[in-house]
Amino acid sequence: MSNPRHIAIIMDGNGRWAKARGLPRTAGHKAGVDALREVIRAAGKMDIPFLTLFAFSSENWSRPRSEVTDLMGLLKLFIRRDLADLHRENVRVRIIGERQDLAKDIRGLLDEAETLTVRNTGLTLVIAFNYGSRNEITRAVQRLVADVASGVITHEDITPEAISVRLDTADIPDPDLIIRTSGEMRLSNFLLWQAAYSEFMFLPCYWPDFRPSHLAEAIETFHMRERRFGGVAAQEIAL
Ligand code: IPE
Ligand code: IPE
Ligand code: MG
Numbered sequence: 001m002s003n004p005r006h007i008a009i010i011m012d013g014n015g016r017w018a019k020a021r022g023l024p025r026t027a028g029h030k031a032g033v034d035a036l037r038e039v040i041r042a043a044g045k046m047d048i049p050f051l052t053l054f055a056f057s058s059e060n061w062s063r064p065r066s067e068v069t070d071l072m073g074l075l076k077l078f079i080r081r082d083l084a085d086l087h088r089e090n091v092r093v094r095i096i097g098e099r100q101d102l103a104k105d106i107r108g109l110l111d112e113a114e115t116l117t118v119r120n121t122g123l124t125l126v127i128a129f130n131y132g133s134r135n136e137i138t139r140a141v142q143r144l145v146a147d148v149a150s151g152v153i154t155h156e157d158i159t160p161e162a163i164s165v166r167l168d169t170a171d172i173p174d175p176d177l178i179i180r181t182s183g184e185m186r187l188s189n190f191l192l193w194q195a196a197y198s199e200f201m202f203l204p205c206y207w208p209d210f211r212p213s214h215l216a217e218a219i220e221t222f223h224m225r226e227r228r229f230g231g232v233a234a235q236e237i238a239l
Contacts, residue, residue, distance in 0.1 A: 001223050004176035006050035007043065007215075008126075008198070010190055011036065013182025013206030020206075026070045031208035033074055037082065042212030044089060044123040046219070050172060051125055054190050058098060058132030072106060075129065079109045083116065090122030096168035097131030098139070126172060133192035140166035169194055177222050179215075181207045199225050 011032060018028030036053060043051040056071055063071075086093060093113040102110070110129070143166045147153045153162065164170065174194045178187075183204045187195065201218050203210070226233060 001225070001227070003046075004048065004219065004222055006052065006173050006175045007048055007177045007179065007218075008052035008054070008175040008191060008195075009039070009210075010054045010178070010180035010188065011207040011210070012180055012184055014208060016182060017206035017208045025067060028206075028208060029070060029074055033078055035208050035210050036078075038212060039210065039215060040086070040091070040123070040125055041089070042215055044091065046215070049124060050175075051123060052096075052128060052172075052175060052191070053126070054128045054131065054188075056097075056129045056131070057189060058130055058135050059189060072103065076106060076109060079113050083113050086113075086125065087117050087120065090120045091117060092120040092122065092124045093117045094124060094126045094172065095129055096126055096136070096172075097129045098135050099130070102130055124172070126169070128190070131168070132189040133187075134189060136168050137163075137193060139168075163193070167193060174198065177201065177218065179203060179218055181205055181210050197227065197229055199227065 014028035014032040015025045016028070017031060018025050021027070039053075040051065055075065060071070061068060083093075093116075095110045095114060099107050099110065140163055144153075144158060144162065148155055148158075169191075174196065175191060175198045177200075178191070178195055178198045179201045180186075181203050183202065185202045191198075199222055201221060203214060203218070205214065
């Protein structure tokens, strides 16, 4: 089987990683950023065309205010510190999620990251920030209805494709592989539409312990999976 074109990762377990070391949760988030930085570089070297990282969910606002502030601060710091390097490494940055609710300075940084790197041809790094699938699908439906109302399309033009192109992930292929760290086995409102035929891997390690070697192992395991997309395995047809 060919290499996954798109790997999406639910980076989970920062809090538990910190707790196990008697550290505050923020320390776990900081260590998580270090892990993320390494994984982005590794994915580029492994010739993965698309890497999506779930960084902040639309439900994460329900965390204590200080933790939300820390997470916002880490995103800002990451973009300020790493954007130039990413650009130099030919990485194209895309952001998915609801931007309207974000602070102006964060929106500015997200726009800057996308604009600066838009013509890059290496790894496409998709950062899911303030992202939730139900919110994304709801916004896509609002756009569809508006397009029908204004006569751009009719109700018969509403196809799965018409929905896909109105999602934040328009022109990003569906993930072939979704990895979640920390042992939790759920999607937590991540890429519900796009994950229709994704392969799933749930790893016990906490996100700050995730290394490029875990990514390489996950890709190896991916190669052993048989994807059928509702069809019949090739060797069965031959019989
Ligand atoms: C993932 O780690 C980071 C974010 C969700 C932002 P968590 O903060 O969820 O860590 P746990 O799940 O509490 O260990
Ligand atoms: C999912 O992790 C969101 C991110 C990794 C950004 P959570 O830790 O928020 O998910 P739940 O609450 O355990 O489902
Ligand atoms: Mg968690």
